[in-house]
Amino acid sequence: MPDATFETGLTKAAVERRRVVIVGGGLAGLAAASALASRGLAVTVLESRPRLGGRASSIIDRESGETIDNCQHVAMGCCTSFRHFCEAVGCADLFETQRELFFVGPPGNAKVVRFASSSWPAPLHLASSFLRMPWFSRAEKLKIAIGLRALARDHSRADCSFQDWLNRQRQPEAVQRRFWHLVLVSALSESLDRISFRHARKVFVDGFLANRNGWQVSIPTVPLDDVYEFRIATTLRESGVQIRLKAGVKRLQIVEGCVTGVELRDGSQVAGDDFVLAVPHYLVQALLPEQLAGVAEVAAVDRLETAPIASVHLWYDQPLTELPHATFVDRLSQWMFNRTVLSDARSATTRDGVHADGEVGCRLQVVISAARDLSTMSEQEVIAKVNQELRQIWPERHEARLLSGRMITEHRAVFSPLPGVDEHRPIQQSPIPNLQFAGDWTRTGWPATMESAVRSGYLAAENVLDRVGQPENMVPADLPAARLYRLLFS
Ligand SMILES: Cc1cc2nc3c(=O)[nH]c(=O)nc-3n(C[C@H](O)[C@H](O)[C@H](O)COP(=O)(O)OP(=O)(O)OC[C@H]3O[C@@H](n4cnc5c(N)ncnc54)[C@H](O)[C@@H]3O)c2cc1C
CATH class of the missing domain: 3.50.50.60 (FAD/NAD(P)-binding domain)
Structure with a gap:
């Protein structure tokens, strides 16, 4: 023994x-x-x-015969252990780092804004992309900047709901929904009232403020x-x-x-x-x-409580968009991944959207995190709604036909990052x-x-x-905080 x-x-x-x-x-x-x-x-x-x-798994879709994921899994640049692991087990080449994100404005203002680092040092590297978002007024942009500064400066140990914290900072409702919720629901899969201040702060500091590469997402190509x-x-x-x-x-x-x-x-x-x-x-x-x-x-x-995540897979007979991915403001659909563009030649479709059998097509995967509200809708209703939203965003592709759709919901996808979790x-x-x-x-x-x-x-x-008497640190270091960030907020 x-x-x-x-x-x-x-x-x-x-x-x-x-x-x-x-x-x-x-x-x-x-x-x-x-x-x-x-x-x-x-x-x-x-x-x-x-x-x-x-x-993090795949299934074979019976109708298309394609291998599809239960849900798109992405890792941010600040995920240093995950990157280390991928290198250690030789799968890092199966991921592609995205150096730009695409934000699509709310209904009525569906402009696509390219989000990428400028030459400015962190925490200012994303400021110019953010300032280009036309769906925020000048006053709202100022509010967000003030909120981000307060968040970075707030080193308090006490935890509370992030919504309470935002309310104390007098962040307007539209800003909470279109900015803070937009970022956090994808990262933490919860609504603002069910997210702890500490976890919210970590997402913004590690992902968007401290280091210029923290926000870049890595997406599997297979x-x-x-x-x-x-x-x-x-x-x-x-x-x-x-x-x-x-x-x-x-x-x-x-x-x-x-x-x-x-x-x-x-x-x-x-x-x-x-x-x-x-x-x-x-x-x-x-x-x-x-x-x-x-x-x-x-x-x-x-x-520990849990939160559901749903992913809606849609097959079209021709490309709806050439964008590899896009984040949507104020819609049921939160994040679209264009699997046809993102997949490499090893999968059923190629970068040009041409199936292995020569047919042109397009498969999109739309992620809906904190998907509790979907419980009142049937799968067909969700698919129809997502399809309608995508068509409103890309109306010029009206001739594209939806061939089929399916939704996969993971009911206990992640634990909820509640205050005190x-x-x-x-x-x-x-x-x-x-x-x-x-x-x-x-x-x-x-x-x-x-x-x-x-x-x-x-x-x-x-x-x-x-x-066994071989003590060793296995966890790699976090991304270093930029000098300007340390000067401003440490
Ligand atoms: C829909 C969805 C989307 C997500 N998106 C992202 C994302 O974009 N980015 C991200 O970073 N994270 C994401 N996550 C979270 C991420 O998938 C998990 O945090 C991570 O995979 C958890 O890994 P784990 O090893 O802790 O647990 P698990 O992946 O749950 O692994 C536990 C394993 O234990 C096995 N097991 C259970 N019982 C037994 C038993 N009795 N005997 C033997 N084996 C058993 C299970 O079959 C399973 O394989 C997502 C999760 C879901 C569900």
Whole structure:
């Protein structure tokens, strides 16, 4: 039986014999696996589904035969751990960094504004793009600038709802909706009243103010399954990680305060020395014995609330737009990704919008975060509404025919970043020394994102390495804050 106490100074051979069992093949589990395998430990990943990637996944659309993602997953430039992970597992080339975004104004003023960094240093690098947005009056632009300055200067530790904070700053309702909500709903998938001040501040400071590259988004050029199933799984297997799919874990086996193994749903058992539990937060309790599930910091996980995200996939017989992506102001549709333009030659369509069989077409994916309001609409109603909005934005393409559409809703997509949420997020080291928690929901300082998942996996790996006497920092540094930003706001 493994020793539950910290073990230091193991020989290289002993480290290599050290068996780490990771439950869950989402980003958190895979990041822990990559980090530990690269340091010579024997890693097994147990994943209940027939594929890796967890909440970042693809399905085959029966009607078109195409592989489509459950939802577009993008990472911002400030997501340094996610980028490090992609490089470590050799999939960074499957992402394309977008150095410009496109904002489409509200109905009646649907002008497209190109949003890109100027030569000015952060935090002024995006000012000229922002000033070009004609749907804000001069007074509104001034209000937003004052609000951003107040946000960067507010280092208070107390948390409150971001809506309360905006109200205290006297930010007008239209500005709250068209600026603050627009940015935050895509980043945090919640409405302003359900977003904590701290998480909102992090998005604006890390993403838009402190470093000139923080806001750039990285988008996969292939379906997510190609990233996880083919590239990451292959790299991990080559580095010695044993990946077992359809290996759902029923419970952890704990003897005398130490995890000795896991029991799978088929009744078989897998023994190990260290364990990483990397399942979504709402499944954690069910896998733990009562005495551990009842410990205050573990029980608190059940208080995390969740938010839904919907993605609407639309197939047209000809291109509706050449833009690779666009963010919409004041519409049900929030963010459009033109999968035909974004996909590379390996997928069914090419950059010119020409299908592999020579037919010209276009597939758009529209994301609707914090999608609670959609529960009163049928799938067909949502598709019709999104189609109508896109046609209003690009009326010149009226001859384009909608061939088909489908909506995928993930009801528990992310945990809600409510005020005080971080108190319900446990650290990676569980009360049991040889058990680590990992997942976007653990305490990483980040909202529910791929970045948070990877960070949690790296932090869990750090704890395991500590136990074998090989302490190491696995989490890469954040993007540095620009000198002008530090001068103004530190
Ligand atoms: C619709 C949607 C859109 C999103 N968009 C973005 C985005 O644009 N950018 C971004 O950064 N983030 C986005 N996210 C969030 C991001 O997907 C998650 O933060 C991240 O993938 C979480 O990774 P994880 O490893 O913590 O958890 P998960 O991905 O949930 O992985 C947990 C794994 O554990 C497995 N598992 C569960 N129970 C068991 C068991 N008993 N035995 C074995 N295995 C088990 C699951 O099958 C799963 O594979 C989005 C999420 C959704 C749902």
